[in-house]
Structure formats: C-alpha cells, structure tokens
Amino acid sequence: MPEDALIHYKRISAWCETGCLEYFRLLLIVGFNASTLQTKPPTDRKTCIMTPTPPIAPHDHKTYMRYALEQAKLSPPSPSKFCVGAALVDADANRVLSTGYSEELARDRPNDPGSTHAEHCCFIKVADENGIHDFDIAPVLPPNTVLYTTMEPCNERLSGNRTCVERILGLGSAIKVVYVGIREPNTFIQDNQGIKRLEAAGVKVVLLEDDETLRQEILEVTFAGHEKRG
Numbered sequence: 001m002p003e004d005a006l007i008h009y010k011r012i013s014a015w016c017e018t019g020c021l022e023y024f025r026l027l028l029i030v031g032f033n034a035s036t037l038q039t040k041p042p043t044d045r046k047t048c049i050m051t052p053t054p055p056i057a058p059h060d061h062k063t064y065m066r067y068a069l070e071q072a073k074l075s076p077p078s079p080s081k082f083c084v085g086a087a088l089v090d091a092d093a094n095r096v097l098s099t100g101y102s103e104e105l106a107r108d109r110p111n112d113p114g115s116t117h118a119e120h121c122c123f124i125k126v127a128d129e130n131g132i133h134d135f136d137i138a139p140v141l142p143p144n145t146v147l148y149t150t151m152e153p154c155n156e157r158l159s160g161n162r163t164c165v166e167r168i169l170g171l172g173s174a175i176k177v178v179y180v181g182i183r184e185p186n187t188f189i190q191d192n193q194g195i196k197r198l199e200a201a202g203v204k205v206v207l208l209e210d211d212e213t214l215r216q217e218i219l220e221v222t223f224a225g226h227e228k229r230g
C-alpha cells in the first residue's frame with residue numbers, strides 16, 4: 001500500500017474507532033441514566049411534603065381557618081352542596097399535611113361513589129402519598145395532627161355515603177383537634193350532630209365562631225351557588 005494511502009487508512013480507522021467508541025459511550029450514558037430513573041428508590045413517603053406550608057404562625061387557628069376558607073373558594077359553586085375547605089396540619093411542626101375542598105377529587109374513588117367532601121380529600125391525599133387506603137392513614141399521621149374545616153363535619157349524608165365524622169372517628173385518636181368554622185346549616189340535613197358526636201367520642205372540637213367577620217365570610221363561601229338567603 002502506498003505511503004499516502006496507508007496514512008489515510010490509519011486516519012479513517014482512528015476516526016472510526018473514536019466515533020464508534022463515542023457512540024457506545026453515549027449509549028452507555030443514556031442507558032445508565034434511563035436505568036437510574038427506572039430503579040430510583042421510592043421517596044420516603046412519610047416525610048414527603050406535597051403541600052407547601054403557608055407562612056402562618058404556630059397555633060394561629062384563625063389564620064389557618066382562613067387558609068381552609070381559601071380552599072373552600074376553589075369548590076365549584078352549586079345549589080346542591082356546600083363549598084367547604086379543609087386543611088390537615090401537623091401542629092407540632094406547624095406544617096400543612098394536605099388540603100381539600102368539596103368535590104375536589106373525582107367521584108369514582110374506590111368504595112365511595114359519592115361526591116368527595118373537603119375533609120375526605122385531605123385524607124385521600126395523605127393516603128395516596130403513602131400508597132395506602134384513606135381508612136388506614138392513622139399510622140402515618142404525625143402525633144399532633146389537627147384538622148381545620150370551614151364547616152362542621154357531616155354526620156349524615158343524603159347519598160348514604162360514609163360521613164366525615166365516621167372517617168375521622170375511623171382514624172382512632174389520630175386527629176387530636178378539629179377546628180370548625182361554622183356549624184352545618186340546616187339546608188340539607190336538619191340539626192347535624194357532627195360536633196356532638198365527635199366530642200362524645202373524645203375528639204376535641206373547637207368552634208371558631210367568635211370572629212363575626214370570619215363567620216360571615218365562611219357563610220358566604222359555604223353557600224356559593226345557592227339562591228341568595230333572606
């Protein structure tokens with residue numbers, strides 16, 4: 001082989017070798033990254049924080065209630081339901097665990113074909129984060145978990161579905177205090193016994209009704225979509 005041709009051949013060979021190596025190197029990197037993504041260990045679900053915590057001072061119950069009210073405002077107005085908002089809070093860490101509002105989540109949750117209430121949405125989100133059923137979230141809740149809800153938890157549902165009182169009591173003593181904005185109006189259910197039943201079962205309930213401005217704001221949001229009252 002002439003000397004010029006030999007030099008050319010060596011150059012092409014070297015280029016091919018480098019090119020092929022580079023190609024295989026890229027393949028390895030892409031493959032490695034893909035396998036890394038696939039085999040990435042699951043996040044420690046118990047410490048996973050999905051809900052950003054607003055800047056609220058610890059135990060500032062009225063501001064937390066206003067935060068729950070902001071959730072209620074997200075609920076679609078309708079004359080056939082109330083617009084309720086709720087927040088599940090780790091009172092020791094001053095951290096929001098989850099939030100919810102009426103009909104936030106789909107109606108076709110397993111074992112609950114009815115509309116999802118705000119409190120139930122809070123429980124479902126914690127359950128989904130932990131890959132468990134919302135009936136079973138008690139062990140993953142922090143020791144001082146409290147619930148803020150703009151309206152008294154329901155104790156009877158026209159749909160016959162599981163009530164929020166039953167859901168709270170079903171968690172044993174996992175929820176230490178339920179902060180309530182207003183009592184349930186008599187629009188759908190007469191004389192709701194939600195607060196009474198929770199207290200009778202040993203759950204502390206705090207009704208934040210001494211702030212008339214807040215109470216009126218909650219009422220207005222609660223009745224969004226209803227005909228104007230009085």
Ligand SMILES: [Zn+2]
Binds near residue numbers: 118154163
């Ligand atoms: Zn309810």
